Amino acid sequence: MRVMVLVKAxxxxxxxxxxxxxxxxxxxxxxxYNEELVKAGILLAADGLRPSSDGKRIAxxxxxxxVIDGPFAETRELVAGFWLxxxxxxxxxxxxxxxCPNPMPGPSEIEIRPLYEMGDLQ
Structure with missing residues (x-):
């Protein structure tokens, strides 16, 4: 099963x-920690995201x-980084x-979301 692991902003x-x-x-x-994920054969991709002030949304x-320019107001709804x-x-x-080590200097949250697989869509 593939999962997206989202580090909340x-x-x-x-x-x-x-x-x-x-x-x-x-x-x-x-x-x-990422090295441990690689050695375990779990890590497919990972990266951090720049702040939402550098981003855009398309409505x-x-x-x-x-086109909506960042920054976006609801920080708790934003993603700061991810693993696949x-x-x-x-x-x-x-x-x-x-x-996982705490990815932020203070309190933080990480969300796990399963990806749809081809079998789920048939």
Missing amino acids: TADSEQGFSPTPENAAMLEAMGK FDGPGRS WEVKDMAEAVAWVKR
Whole structure:
């Protein structure tokens, strides 16, 4: 089963990344965690996202399209980064997320969402 593991944005992540000793330690811990995911054969892709102020949204209404410039107001609804994993089931994904170092300087959340597989759509 493939899952998207979403690191939810925080006020800190929306300010953008700046190199600090605290961030360096967090990046090192996350690098080690990612190495464990690779060795376990779980990690398919991973990356961090720039703040929403660097982003755009495209709103669809019938044939019309509108471009909305960031930043976007509801930080708790934004994603700061992601992993794409191949796991045997949701329990395995939860177990791996519980091992993850905190991805933010303060309180944070990680969401796990299964991807549709071709069999789900037939």
